[in-house]
Amino acid sequence: MNAPHRIDGRLHLEGVALDTLAERCGTPLYVYSRAALEAAYRAYEEAFAATPHLICYAVKANSSLALLNLFARMGAGFDIVSGGELARVLSAQGDPRKVVFSGVGKRVDEMRAALEAGILCFNVESTSELHRLNRVAGELGKVAPVSFRVNPDVDPKTHPYISTGLKENKFGVPIAEAPALYRTAAALPHIRVTGIDCHIGSQLLDLSPLADAADRVFALVDALAAEGIALEHIDLGGGVGISYRGETAPDLAGYGRVLAERFAGRRETLIVEPGRSLVGNAGLLLARVEYLKLGADKNFAIVDAAMNDLMRPALYEAYHEIVEVIARPLPKRRYDVVGPICETGDFLGSARELSLDEGDLVALLSSGAYGMSMSSNYNSRPRAAEILVDKKEIHLIRERETQEGLMAGERLLD
Numbered sequence: 001m002n003a004p005h006r007i008d009g010r011l012h013l014e015g016v017a018l019d020t021l022a023e024r025c026g027t028p029l030y031v032y033s034r035a036a037l038e039a040a041y042r043a044y045e046e047a048f049a050a051t052p053h054l055i056c057y058a059v060k061a062n063s064s065l066a067l068l069n070l071f072a073r074m075g076a077g078f079d080i081v082s083g084g085e086l087a088r089v090l091s092a093q094g095d096p097r098k099v100v101f102s103g104v105g106k107r108v109d110e111m112r113a114a115l116e117a118g119i120l121c122f123n124v125e126s127t128s129e130l131h132r133l134n135r136v137a138g139e140l141g142k143v144a145p146v147s148f149r150v151n152p153d154v155d156p157k158t159h160p161y162i163s164t165g166l167k168e169n170k171f172g173v174p175i176a177e178a179p180a181l182y183r184t185a186a187a188l189p190h191i192r193v194t195g196i197d198c199h200i201g202s203q204l205l206d207l208s209p210l211a212d213a214a215d216r217v218f219a220l221v222d223a224l225a226a227e228g229i230a231l232e233h234i235d236l237g238g239g240v241g242i243s244y245r246g247e248t249a250p251d252l253a254g255y256g257r258v259l260a261e262r263f264a265g266r267r268e269t270l271i272v273e274p275g276r277s278l279v280g281n282a283g284l285l286l287a288r289v290e291y292l293k294l295g296a297d298k299n300f301a302i303v304d305a306a307m308n309d310l311m312r313p314a315l316y317e318a319y320h321e322i323v324e325v326i327a328r329p330l331p332k333r334r335y336d337v338v339g340p341i342c343e344t345g346d347f348l349g350s351a352r353e354l355s356l357d358e359g360d361l362v363a364l365l366s367s368g369a370y371g372m373s374m375s376s377n378y379n380s381r382p383r384a385a386e387i388l389v390d391k392k393e394i395h396l397i398r399e400r401e402t403q404e405g406l407m408a409g410e411r412l413l414d
């Protein structure tokens with residue numbers, strides 16, 4: 001069983017009891033299921049089996065080396081957005097020839113590193129970036145493979161902070177301006193046009209905007225082909241949502257069928273860049289209750305994880321289900337589950353009915369995506385350790401940070 005489940009009232013991930021794990025490794029603690037990660041990846045492979053495709057895992061969702069390595073072993077490519085993510089992919093034995101490089105602000109040193117590594121392509125997001133890339137590639141005596149990230153102006157119907165494909169968003173080039181840019185690029189000596197890219201947003205529960213965006217992209221690809229600019233791949237980005245609180249997750253197989261119909265008879269390879277849907281439901285965050293603070297208006301459960309560990313609730317008012325690790329016959333109370341950070345926004349969940357005592361453990365579910373990767377050291381809090389469970393085996397994939405480590409690069413004045 002890949003999802004967290006109870007055995008005799010104790011929450012388990014795969015064959016590991018999470019209370020025992022917390023005793024052994026401390027809290028806050030991120031825990032991932034290998035079986036769940038692999039099942040999510042296989043679901044993608046199966047959904048798109050009818051179309052020649054490459055799955056480029058969006059590294060930003062969870063950039064832990066062990067997870068990257070796991071996906072690399074299964075044949076994944078990677079969607080990166082920085083030189084740091086490229087370094088991680090290479091350290092995790094990812095294949096640079098399967099790497100696409102997205103992002104609106106690529107620096108010269110990042111372009112160089114990616115050209116030296118021999119990545120599959122740069123998803124270029126502006127005219128200035130195109131010219132910079134042409135120059136940098138020229139200096140290295142190389143030709144940069146390029147896709148333009150087009151902004152199709154489609155409403156993805158998700159949280160405004162994670163919509164990326166509307167014309168007011170900073171991402172990509174307006175689709176109407178793309179043909180001119182392709183013509184410019186085709187004439188540049190150190191650019192080779194290879195594809196097109198589009199990513200309209202994240203946590204999409206309705207996939208019809210993805211299909212709408214795809215249709216706009218196909219129309220552009222056909223218009224370019226008519227001009228003699230033939231592309232090798234069509235990258236439709238990521239964005240497939242997951243269930244956080246019982247929502248129905250999109251039908252990936254159905255999405256695969258929709259795309260298979262559109263790709264039938266075409267020569268381009270499909271690229272997708274899923275992040276959340278590969279890792280989100282495969283991970284949870286364990287925390288321990290430090291204090292219960294009961295009041296006339298509100299009860300607070302103050303736990304040892306905080307917004308620095310999982311910032312999605314503070315940033316987007318995102319919902320993560322919170323459950324007791326050991327189910328005990330205590331009366332339920334309504335709690336705001338909060339961390340120790342000195343910010344009113346430091347909450348992990350509000351108005352949750354829980355049976356808790358001080359010292360108890362809670363699990364914040366579906367925290368595998370944009371959890372650890374968005375964590376920080378705010379309030380001088382060392383970041384959590386990470387564990388991968390594989391049946392009954394426990395792998396420490398990242399050590400808990402130490403106070404010494406946090407201060408290691410700092411200097412006092414002479």
Ligand SMILES: Cc1ncc(COP(=O)(O)O)c(C=O)c1O
Binds near residue numbers: 079102276
């Ligand atoms: C360019 C790009 N590709 C892929 C993703 C992954 O998105 P998701 O985690 O929603 O699948 C993102 C994040 O939204 C992104 O910005």
Ligand SMILES: N[C@@H](CCCC[NH3+])C(=O)O
Binds near residue numbers: 060162202312370374
């Ligand atoms: N970080 C966001 C998703 C944005 C993805 C980045 N393009 C989240 O936690 O849901």
